[in-house]
Amino acid sequence: MSFAIERDDDLLTVAVDGQLVVGNRQELKQLVLDEVEQGAKRVLIDFSNGGYIDSSGLGALVSLNKRIREQGGELRLAGLNEDLRTLFELTRLDTLFHLYGTRSDALVGF
Amino acid sequence: MSFAIERDDDLLTVAVDGQLVVGNRQELKQLVLDEVEQGAKRVLIDFSNGGYIDSSGLGALVSLNKRIREQGGELRLAGLNEDLRTLFELTRLDTLFHLYGTRSDALVGF
Amino acid sequence: MRSLVSDPGGGSLAPCGEWTIASDIGEIDRVVLAVTTLCEAAGFPPKVCRLNVPVALTEAIANAIERGNGGDAARSVHVSARIDDAGLCVEVTDEGTGFDIHSARALSEADGWVEREDGRGVFLMYALMDSVESSCNAGHTIRLVLRRS
Amino acid sequence: MRSLVSDPGGGSLAPCGEWTIASDIGEIDRVVLAVTTLCEAAGFPPKVCRLNVPVALTEAIANAIERGNGGDAARSVHVSARIDDAGLCVEVTDEGTGFDIHSARALSEADGWVEREDGRGVFLMYALMDSVESSCNAGHTIRLVLRRS
Numbered sequence: 001m002s003f004a005i006e007r008d009d010d011l012l013t014v015a016v017d018g019q020l021v022v023g024n025r026q027e028l029k030q031l032v033l034d035e036v037e038q039g040a041k042r043v044l045i046d047f048s049n050g051g052y053i054d055s056s057g058l059g060a061l062v063s064l065n066k067r068i069r070e071q072g073g074e075l076r077l078a079g080l081n082e083d084l085r086t087l088f089e090l091t092r093l094d095t096l097f098h099l100y101g102t103r104s105d106a107l108v109g110f
Numbered sequence: 111m112s113f114a115i116e117r118d119d120d121l122l123t124v125a126v127d128g129q130l131v132v133g134n135r136q137e138l139k140q141l142v143l144d145e146v147e148q149g150a151k152r153v154l155i156d157f158s159n160g161g162y163i164d165s166s167g168l169g170a171l172v173s174l175n176k177r178i179r180e181q182g183g184e185l186r187l188a189g190l191n192e193d194l195r196t197l198f199e200l201t202r203l204d205t206l207f208h209l210y211g212t213r214s215d216a217l218v219g220f
Numbered sequence: 221m222r223s224l225v226s227d228p229g230g231g232s233l234a235p236c237g238e239w240t241i242a243s244d245i246g247e248i249d250r251v252v253l254a255v256t257t258l259c260e261a262a263g264f265p266p267k268v269c270r271l272n273v274p275v276a277l278t279e280a281i282a283n284a285i286e287r288g289n290g291g292d293a294a295r296s297v298h299v300s301a302r303i304d305d306a307g308l309c310v311e312v313t314d315e316g317t318g319f320d321i322h323s324a325r326a327l328s329e330a331d332g333w334v335e336r337e338d339g340r341g342v343f344l345m346y347a348l349m350d351s352v353e354s355s356c357n358a359g360h361t362i363r364l365v366l367r368r369s
Numbered sequence: 370m371r372s373l374v375s376d377p378g379g380g381s382l383a384p385c386g387e388w389t390i391a392s393d394i395g396e397i398d399r400v401v402l403a404v405t406t407l408c409e410a411a412g413f414p415p416k417v418c419r420l421n422v423p424v425a426l427t428e429a430i431a432n433a434i435e436r437g438n439g440g441d442a443a444r445s446v447h448v449s450a451r452i453d454d455a456g457l458c459v460e461v462t463d464e465g466t467g468f469d470i471h472s473a474r475a476l477s478e479a480d481g482w483v484e485r486e487d488g489r490g491v492f493l494m495y496a497l498m499d500s501v502e503s504s505c506n507a508g509h510t511i512r513l514v515l516r517r518s
């Protein structure tokens with residue numbers, strides 16, 4: 001369970017490695033919000049190495065989405081495998097987020 | 111778990127096979143008391159094929175002892191292995207019962 | 221048959237079993253036999269497997285059925301056993317309100333105890349086990365079930 | 370390692386494990402991993418082992434810690450898991466007073482649920498498991514311990 005970040009001008013890319021759950025969602029939130037405070041506007045979270053996400057992890061994404069929009073930015077999610085898509089569909093979060101296939105798919109028009 | 115009985119005049123011998131516990135102590139009591147009612151005075155219970163005895167089984171022996179004495183009879187216990195002797199010592203029932211080694215030991219002077 | 225798996229969580233898995241039985245005296249023996257067999261397989265000394273474990277556990281379950289559940293067959297008794305490096309831990313849960321186990325143990329100190337028909341169960345549990353604890357349950361349980369198919 | 374024993378009591382033994390943890394979010398993962406590994410060893414489908422079991426169990430334990438025990442580290446959470454022919458049954462017990470699980474599940478029907486940060490845990494348990502039950506405990510437990518030496 002770790003997060004790898006890359007920053008390129010106002011683009012922040014976070015690669016999630018392992019689960020995003022109640023035990024580490026605060027870390028992800030803090031990390032992203034710090035970058036947003038320092039000017040990141042386009043935030044891309046890449047789950048291609050991600051494990052499962054629990055309700056707290058989903059809640060962290062909802063909360064980040066709101067905060068980033070409030071700052072005039074945008075959050076995109078990429079690389080969700082079939083398990084994670086199931087989770088977004090069950091919770092209807094696929095109506096709140098646009099889910100991109102790969103990281104480069106997410107960068108088109110970002 | 112079973113009881114084998116032999117009756118010879120006023121001598122009743124009961125061989126306990128397996129445990130004497132809450133689930134079968136009533137059966138033993140009934141069986142012995144029926145025989146006592148029909149004239150058995152000397153009752154020998156042989157545990158050489160016996161398993162463990164629980165507090166209900168011990169209680170049944172205490173109760174039988176009392177009832178048999180009240181009828182002018184006597185209860186003797188034989189064939190207790192080391193485990194069972196431990197149990198009688200722990201509960202101080204070795205002060206209430208005389209524990210005989212073998213069935214024939216118990217018959218001496220009975 | 222049990223499956224053989226290693227413990228990825230750092231030492232908490234161990235041979236164990238759980239049984240829920242109706243308040244029926246006839247149900248005691250099979251649970252006692254199962255726990256005793258677990259102890260034998262785990263290498264406990266023969267005398268302990270022949271005497272200490274079956275007698276103490278018979279007492280605990282019989283009391284749960286007759287005292288805790290008042291013999292009401294509709295109430296159940298839950299037994300869970302677990303063996304780890306430290307030893308055996310068995311829990312017997314009934315649907316009753318508990319009792320003062322210290323007074324029950326102290327029955328053996330009263331005059332005439334040796335001549336009594338009852339009152340030896342709790343005493344024997346203490347005599348045969350290393351530790352006996354009685355507690356009333358409280359709290360909330362959530363049960364998740366996932367069928368195989 | 371678990372020991373391999375056959376069940377002399379007629380079918381009640383099964384792969385199982387029990388864990389008691391402090392109310393610390395950091396304790397969740399190892400229990401979830403242990404239960405998931407049991408499920409893998411028992412031949413549950415990969416998706417169920419990757420998604421349904423770990424997510425539902427994480428929700429149940431997180432709620433037990435944060436809601437049931439109010440995050441009080443001195444209170445503990447007990448998890449027991451058991452797999453038999455029918456499937457997996459996991460119980461998560463906290464020291465709280467319980468809650469109305471049907472209202473909690475119905476949060477998903479309220480306006481604005483999708484935009485909320487919280488309120489998805491119970492919903493997900495129902496979505497991912499075949500059965501979810503919540504009950505308040507009562508009763509009495511006697512615990513017998515026998516040390517190995």
Ligand SMILES: Nc1ncnc2c1ncn2[C@@H]1O[C@H](COP(=O)(O)OP(=O)(O)O)[C@@H](O)[C@H]1O
Nearest residue numbers: 283284287288318319324338339340341342343
């Ligand atoms: N599970 C239980 N629930 C309620 N009371 C119990 C329980 N176990 C034991 N007791 C109480 O403790 C007393 C002593 O128990 P025990 O030593 O086993 O003797 P006995 O059952 O032969 O009377 C019982 O009479 C009963 O009042």
Ligand SMILES: Nc1ncnc2c1ncn2[C@@H]1O[C@H](COP(=O)(O)OP(=O)(O)O)[C@@H](O)[C@H]1O
Nearest residue numbers: 432433436437467468473487488489490491492
């Ligand atoms: N173990 C528990 N003990 C007490 N209340 C609980 C428990 N689990 C859940 N709840 C209640 O149910 C509500 C909904 O739970 P949940 O769907 O997991 O959402 P969240 O925990 O994110 O609010 C919680 O806010 C809490 O009031």
